[in-house]
Amino acid sequence: xxxxxxxxxxxxxxxxxxxxxxxxxxxxxxxxxxxxxxxxxxxxxxxxxxxxxxxxxxxxxxxxxxxxxxxxxxxxxxxxxxxxxxxxxxxxxxxxxxxxxxxxxxxxxxx
Amino acid sequence: xxxxxxxxxxxxxxxxxxxxxxxxxxxxxxxxxxxxxxxxxxxxxxxxxxxxxxxxxxxxxxxxxxxxxxxxxxxxxxxxxxxxxxxxxxxxxxxxxxxxxxxxxxxxxxxxxxxx
Numbered sequence: 697x698x699x700x701x702x703x704x705x706x707x708x709x710x711x712x713x714x715x716x717x718x719x720x721x722x723x724x725x726x727x728x729x730x731x732x733x734x735x736x737x738x739x740x741x742x743x744x745x746x747x748x749x750x751x752x753x754x755x756x757x758x759x760x761x762x763x764x765x766x767x768x769x770x771x772x773x774x775x776x777x778x779x780x781x782x783x784x785x786x787x788x789x790x791x792x793x794x795x796x797x798x799x800x801x802x803x804x805x806x807x
Numbered sequence: 808x809x810x811x812x813x814x815x816x817x818x819x820x821x822x823x824x825x826x827x828x829x830x831x832x833x834x835x836x837x838x839x840x841x842x843x844x845x846x847x848x849x850x851x852x853x854x855x856x857x858x859x860x861x862x863x864x865x866x867x868x869x870x871x872x873x874x875x876x877x878x879x880x881x882x883x884x885x886x887x888x889x890x891x892x893x894x895x896x897x898x899x900x901x902x903x904x905x906x907x908x909x910x911x912x913x914x915x916x917x918x919x920x921x922x923x
Contacts, residue, residue, distance in 0.1 A: 700849070731914075736916075737916065738811070738898070738914040738915055738916045738917060739850075739898070739900075739914040740914075741911050741912070741913075784849065784850065786850075794840065794852045794855055794863065794866070795840075795850075795852070795912065796852070797842075797849040797850040797851075798849050799847075799848055799849035800848075800849055
């Protein structure tokens with residue numbers, strides 16, 4: 697079945713770049729997503745990438761997709777304390793009506 | 808409303824009691840999803856509604872769980888004879904027709920259920 701895996705924790709210094717990694721198993725994935733969850737808040741879509749792309753950039757966010765290795769990453773440039781949150785990777789497969797989420801990566805940004 | 812609204816935001820119930828969780832989707836969104844998030848874990852798919860089509864119930868963990876939705880309006884998730892392992896945050900999301908194209912799913916704040 698579908699499976700999405702992420703490392704659980706990442707700590708970075710303010711101003712550095714953060715790279716959050718994700719692997720998935722379903723080769724028929726059509727869209728891959730990054731969601732952000734701040735304490736006490738709902739999930740917010742950050743960005744997504746279609747499976748025929750290998751990179752997408754949106755301001756401080758860069759998404760890289762290696763479809764051969766089924767590896768997705770999210771790079772946050774110039775990480776700020778406001779970026780501290782849990783980041784979830786999710787994939788949507790062709791023909792399925794649901795998003796499959798990873799366990800989430802908790803990003804801690806310190807001075 | 809402006810976003811997906813869930814109620815109650817917190818619910819504490821005794822083991823064995825039934826609970827009902829409510830989700831008000833964004834107006835016009837035909838697709839509605841329920842997910843469960845246990846402490847420190849990812850989101851577990853429970854059920855998906857799309858318009859008047861038969862719901863995808865493949866994620867419901869047991870027959871104690873059921874969900875209803877009338878048309879494109881409110882949905883309720885019911886858990887009968889609650890158990891301690893049901894303690895989690897239950898998240899609802901809605902979107903335009905999911906299968907037709909990539910559309911963003913908007914999440915509510917969730918209902919934190921604690922079974923004591």
